Amino acid sequence: MTLQHELTIPAVEAAPLLLGAIITRQLAGNTVTARIVEVEAYDQLDPASHSFKGETKRTLAMFGPAGHMYVYFTYGMHYCCNVVVGAEGQGSAVLIRAVEPLSGLGFLRERRPGIVGDIQLTNGPGKLCQALSITLAENGHDLSMPPLKIELQQLQKNETIIQTTRIGISKAKDKKSRFYIKANPYVSLPR
DNA sequence: TAGTTGATCGTCT
DNA sequence: GACGATCAACTAA
Numbered sequence: 001m002t003l004q005h006e007l008t009i010p011a012v013e014a015a016p017l018l019l020g021a022i023i024t025r026q027l028a029g030n031t032v033t034a035r036i037v038e039v040e041a042y043d044q045l046d047p048a049s050h051s052f053k054g055e056t057k058r059t060l061a062m063f064g065p066a067g068h069m070y071v072y073f074t075y076g077m078h079y080c081c082n083v084v085v086g087a088e089g090q091g092s093a094v095l096i097r098a099v100e101p102l103s104g105l106g107f108l109r110e111r112r113p114g115i116v117g118d119i120q121l122t123n124g125p126g127k128l129c130q131a132l133s134i135t136l137a138e139n140g141h142d143l144s145m146p147p148l149k150i151e152l153q154q155l156q157k158n159e160t161i162i163q164t165t166r167i168g169i170s171k172a173k174d175k176k177s178r179f180y181i182k183a184n185p186y187v188s189l190p191r
Numbered sequence: 192t193a194g195t196t197g198a199t200c201g202t203c204t
Numbered sequence: 205g206a207c208g209a210t211c212a213a214c215t216a217a
Contacts, residue, residue: 040209048209058202076199078210095209126210136201169209195215204206 003144004067006152007085011041011092014066014085015179016163018094020155022102025132026147032104032132034122035153036096038180038187040166042082044091048171051091061140063091069148071129071139078126081134083143083150097167097178098123100186101131108132123188155181 007014018039025032042049050059050072061070062084070082070093086092099122101108108121108131115121122128129135134148143150155161160182165174167188180187 042209050209053203056203072209073201074208075210076201076208078208080209082209097209124210166209171209192217193215194217195213197213198211200208202207 003150004065007066008087009085011043011085011094012177015039015041015094016161017152018083019161019179019181020153022151022153023099024149027133030104030107032107033102034099035102037100037184038098040095040097041177042093042095046172046175048169062093063089064140067143069138069141069143071134071136073136079129079135080125081129095125096128097125098186098188099128100184119185123186
């Protein structure tokens with residue numbers, strides 16, 4: 001079963017599946033691993049989704065095959081990364097909102113100078129992209145291959161998935177498309 | 192501690 | 205020419 005195959009399902013089903021998945025990032029001789037603890041589902045029927053208005057040059061990767069990366073740049077200074085899901089051409093993706101660093105903490109701190117605690121390194125979409133050095137260069141990358149890889153994992157027995165409303169956007173705020181692991185300290189919080 | 196705003200640019204209208 | 209799936213610094217109280 002390939003990653004692409006496992007993720008060829010609707011975004012709302014792929015989102016909980018991606019919780020607990022392990023990200024392996026190799027960069028400049030360093031290997032960093034992290035676990036996904038918070039995600040958000042987007043599909044083409046969602047007014048807040050970049051794919052809502054159809055395929056454009058910018059959102060091209062979002063319409064590609066599942067298991068690839070969709071990276072976009074926003075607010076003039078932040079990148080956000082998504083895992084493309086669903087059938088090719090469908091325009092569904094799951095935004096990675098927060099991860100829990102497992103190894104390579106030193107490298108992450110290096111990427112985010114001035115950050116004190118471990119939690120603030122990766123508890124937000126813009127933050128984790130900076131920490132993992134994810135930019136437009138990773139747009140469209142196949143996530144079953146190094147240097148950026150995702151492997152699905154079972155959650156621990158004592159971990160629970162919470163589904164709730166979204167954060168940080170103005171359109172379709174009330175959709176319950178956000179999923180996170182209950183009581184995980186690395187989950188981003190409402191402001 | 193809650194609320195506001197500046198930074199900064201690719202993409203779309 | 206306006207805006208955004210954000211973040212952090214600042215202000216007021």
